[in-house]
Amino acid sequence: xxKATFRYLVILLVACLAALAxxxxxxxxxxxxxxxxxxxxGGGRHAMAGAEGGFLEQRPANAEASLEGFxxxxxxxxxxxxxxxxxxxxxxxxxxxxxxxLIVFAIRxxxxxxxxxxxxxxx
Amino acid sequence: MSxxxxxxxxxxxxxxxxxxxxxLLTGIAIHEWLSLxxxxxxxxxxxxxxxxxxxxxxxxxxxxxHESRLNFIVDTALFIAFVLVMLSGILISRSxxxxxxxxxxxxxxxxxxxSLSADASLYLTGLHFALHWKWIASTINRFVVAPLGRLFQxxxxxxxxLAAVEEK
Ligand code: HEM
Ligand code: HEM
Numbered sequence: 001x002x003k004a005t006f007r008y009l010v011i012l013l014v015a016c017l018a019a020l021a022x023x024x025x026x027x028x029x030x031x032x033x034x035x036x037x038x039x040x041x042g043g044g045r046h047a048m049a050g051a052e053g054g055f056l057e058q059r060p061a062n063a064e065a066s067l068e069g070f071x072x073x074x075x076x077x078x079x080x081x082x083x084x085x086x087x088x089x090x091x092x093x094x095x096x097x098x099x100x101x102l103i104v105f106a107i108r109x110x111x112x113x114x115x116x117x118x119x120x121x122x123x
Numbered sequence: 124m125s126x127x128x129x130x131x132x133x134x135x136x137x138x139x140x141x142x143x144x145x146x147l148l149t150g151i152a153i154h155e156w157l158s159l160x161x162x163x164x165x166x167x168x169x170x171x172x173x174x175x176x177x178x179x180x181x182x183x184x185x186x187x188x189h190e191s192r193l194n195f196i197v198d199t200a201l202f203i204a205f206v207l208v209m210l211s212g213i214l215i216s217r218s219x220x221x222x223x224x225x226x227x228x229x230x231x232x233x234x235x236x237x238s239l240s241a242d243a244s245l246y247l248t249g250l251h252f253a254l255h256w257k258w259i260a261s262t263i264n265r266f267v268v269a270p271l272g273r274l275f276q277x278x279x280x281x282x283x284x285l286a287a288v289e290e291k
Contacts, residue, residue, distance in 0.1 A: 004170055008166055008170060011166050011169050011170070012166070015206050015209075018202070018203060018206045019207075019209075019210045022203075022207055026230060026233065027229070027230055080150065081148065081149065081150045083148065085148075086145045086147040086149070089144070089147060090141050090144070090145050093141055093144050093145070093245055096245060097248060097253075099249070100246065100252070100253050101253040101256055103253070104250065104253035105253065105256065
């Protein structure tokens with residue numbers, strides 16, 4: 001019990017240290033990393049319909065130009081749900097994981113085949 | 124820890140992750156809370172593999188071309204991607220920070236980073252999943268497919284006295 005608690009604390013500590021380092025890098029070096037600090041990337045991949053736009057309150061005065069994506073988010077309140085869109089997104093992500101699994105499987109099979117042939121030749 | 128427990132925790136993480144990845148499915152508030160809960164489940168996952176992490180970390184510099192090295196690199200990248208997606212998520216949060224009455228003036232780049240690190244964590248999870256495919260397939264076979272198969276196998280009716288006599 002004590003051992004497990006200690007392990008959780010170590011993981012939390014490592015995660016917090018990693019988070020601090022990442023926070024420092026992004027807050028201080030975001031522009032040199034090529035990250036768009038003007039105002040994110042508009043509505044994002046999914047363009048959350050109806051998100052409350054917390055960023056709109058924080059936006060710098062000169063950021064109007066990059067607001068096109070946000071206009072989509074200003075409708076409605078509190079992140080509306082789109083069941084069909086969401087489910088098709090989940091399906092897409094499952095497909096991505098399955099595709100990566102297949103590719104890794106194929107690479108492994110090919111590797112096995114090549115190395116086996118070599119071993120047979122060596123004998 | 125038993126393979127059954129691992130399979131259960133791994134399944135919860137996978138489903139949780141897939142749902143967390145689609146805020147459109149749940150709405151932002153559930154997305155934020157569910158993702159935070161996922162962080163706790165991921166910690167359980169890591170504690171269940173504690174010995175492995177320590178062993179491989181120790182061996183890392185000694186044995187170069189070993190498959191566990193690839194796993195270690197993928198696992199570390201996955202850990203960093205998850206820390207980044209959680210951190211950026213919290214920094215752009217509306218529901219959780221709103222509830223706590225906190226307003227952050229974090230860089231707008233966090234929003235881009237949330238999206239990018241979420242994508243990275245999806246690809247890395249795919250890789251992590253693929254590298255453990257053998258374990259996943261054999262454990263599902265052992266705890267799900269085989270017991271289900273046994274349910275449908277024809278069994279002699281013990282209550283049938285004639286069958287019992289014939290057997291003798
Ligand atoms: C496993 C962890 C997480 C994953 C995989 C994830 C994934 C995502 C994805 C894919 C999006 C859509 C981004 C886009 O449209 O470009 C998103 C949006 C968002 N997430 Fe997360 N997220 C996670 C954790 C969190 C956490 C912990 C929070 C807050 C506490 C959070 C807050 C948000 C918010 C506020 C948005 C909407 C941003 C927007 O309007 O574009 N997320 N998340
Ligand atoms: C922060 C993210 C994660 C980290 C750091 C992580 C780390 C680890 C580690 C250290 C191991 C054992 C060593 C190894 O063989 O690689 C492992 C095993 C495993 N992980 Fe993850 N993992 C994460 C997320 C996930 C997710 C999202 C899934 C769900 C698909 C998952 C499924 C598995 C499976 C199936 C195994 C092997 C079977 C087992 O013994 O439980 N992991 N993970």
